[in-house]
Amino acid sequence: MxxxxxxxxxxxxxxxxxxxxxxxxxxxxxxxxxxxxxxxxxxxxxxxxxxxxxxxxxxxxxxTDKDDLDRRIRSFLLDQLTEILDAALNISDGTLEEILVRTIRSVADWATDHARLHEFMRRGPTDYDDAGIDAITSLKARISQRSHEIIFSIAQLLDADAQPFEHLPFAVVTMVEGTLSHWARDPSPTQDRAQVVQDLATYAWFVLDGAARSAGLVVDPKVPLVTVIDQLMAARSGAPL
Incomplete structure (x- = not known):
């Protein structure tokens, strides 16, 4: 008292x-x-x-019961993974190529180094969700939304058409997670972790580059992203580069 x-x-x-x-x-x-x-x-x-x-x-x-505890465990893991991916998605640090590689590598590292936790997340929902979707699906939705916010904020800065990017984050996140899960379950994979990460980063870049060109933007993936954004803003305003 x-x-x-x-x-x-x-x-x-x-x-x-x-x-x-x-x-x-x-x-x-x-x-x-x-x-x-x-x-x-x-x-x-x-x-x-x-x-x-x-x-x-x-x-x-x-x-309340074991289900309540299991949901809380998945929420804890979801938040932990989100923090890792938020750090990897920091657009102020690195080229677009580096950002893609380190983000995909962080997923691959966690999913393979913590395979039992990854499987546990697939077995049920978090306590954030009442719709019954599993925690991995919740993670994909959360990361898709974060990526969507980043891409659309950049498009807004550049006064570019954001429509070509509408479904891109979810498409890329789904491709990456599905491919990594398939690779991780393969008892005799033909590629090591670094190779599959690099391939997925390349595929993600192809999709992103196609959407960017549809919006009238040409992006160099080997130049720091903040520099690319500054250059595109200057070009669109007519200012000298």
């Missing part, structure tokens, strides 16, 4: 922070066990509680 000198709101805020910290601790314990277990294994709540150093009853006070 709060003391006479402690406002109820302050007490509740501290309780919520403690609650959130405990939930994260439980989720992180579950992630460790998924990584260590056989692919597709269902991890009992008792094992998760033991790894977290808590009683099983404490876990059930933090989460």
């Amino acid at each position: 709060p003391t006479a000198d402690e406002p109820v709101s302050g007490h509740m805020a501290r309780w919520e922070r403690h609650n959130s910290t405990r939930q994260r601790h439980i989720v992180e314990a579950a992630v460790e066990l998924i990584e260590e277990s056989e692919p597709g294994a269902d991890i009992p709540v008792q094992r998760i509680a033991k790894r977290a150093g808590l009683a099983k009853s404490v876990v059930y006070r933090q989460f």
Whole structure:
């Protein structure tokens, strides 16, 4: 109970922070066990509680049921992956070619280095979603939307027609994720990780270049993207390059 000198709101805020910290601790314990277990294994709540150093009853006070916990785990992984991809998609750092390669490589690295977590994300939804779509589909939608925002903001800066880019982000994201998943499941792949990443970056560039040319833009993928944008803006305004 709060003391006479402690406002109820302050007490509740501290309780919520403690609650959130405990939930994260439980989720992180579950992630460790998924990584260590056989692919597709269902991890009992008792094992998760033991790894977290808590009683099983404490876990059930933090989460409604096992499905609620599984959804929270997927949300945690979705947010983690989104942070990685947001950093890779930083358009202020690198050429377009470098941005494409490092973004696709970050997906390939995570999906292969954390194959059991990647498979777990396919098995159900996050707690962000009530439509029942799996977490990988949610990730594709989220990254497509981020990419869409980046491309359309650049098109707006250049006063260019954004229509050719309308479905491009989702098409590229779907191609990359589907190809990487197929490659990762192949027991005898003919290409290593670096090769498949480079191929996908090349395919993504072909699609992006085609859409850019449809909008009247010619982009050099080997020049820093911020420089390309400055050059295109200058050319469109008639200013000297």
